[in-house]
Amino acid sequence: MRSNAKDNTDSNTATMASANPLLTLRFPFDVSRIQPEHRQLLAQFASEVWPTLQRKALLVIGYTDDVGPERYNQILARKRADSVARALRDLGIDSVRIEAKGKCCYVTDNETPQGRAQNRRAEIHIFSNQNVKESSQ
Numbered sequence: 001m002r003s004n005a006k007d008n009t010d011s012n013t014a015t016m017a018s019a020n021p022l023l024t025l026r027f028p029f030d031v032s033r034i035q036p037e038h039r040q041l042l043a044q045f046a047s048e049v050w051p052t053l054q055r056k057a058l059l060v061i062g063y064t065d066d067v068g069p070e071r072y073n074q075i076l077a078r079k080r081a082d083s084v085a086r087a088l089r090d091l092g093i094d095s096v097r098i099e100a101k102g103k104c105c106y107v108t109d110n111e112t113p114q115g116r117a118q119n120r121r122a123e124i125h126i127f128s129n130q131n132v133k134e135s136s137q
Contacts (some may be wrong), residue, residue, distance in 0.1 A: 017102070021123035022049060022058075025084060029067070029120065032079035034087050042084070046091035057095040057125035060084045064101050065116035072117035084122045097127055 023045050025038045034042075050056075051063040062081030064073040089109035108115045 004031070018126040021125050023124040025122045026117060027080055027120045027122070029065075029116075030076070032062075032076055032083050034083050038084070039087065042087050042091060046088065046093055047135075050093055053126065054063060055126050057097070057127040058088065058093065059097045059125045060088070061099045061101055061125065062120055062122045063101045063105060064103060064120060065119040066110040067116065070103050074100055077102040080120075080122045084124065086122075095127075 060081045064075035064077050081098035081100055084096050088096050106119045108118045110116050
């Protein structure tokens, strides 16, 4: 099933995200839907942080822990990013791109339930893009 959200990804564009996320949302195991506490954090972000940003474009990156098949986790990571992006758009922030990392890029080890919980997340970054020059040779 294809998402209705804009996935503004272009093969001629290299995405660049801020080094540190502006906001990180944690997800329960095998869940991609926005949680009640996420709504409050996103509303606060939209009213307090978004207006202060000079660059008005965001990148939401979804992640998973290392449990389960790689393909499933890639899909779950994308759903997490998409859920956050949709919630941001509902709050009036339209310039949002999404990316999925799946089984990758952990903030801590996956050896404990607490570690896995830290890795199940979506991060909101400032986004910029750079046109990639294609070789004509």
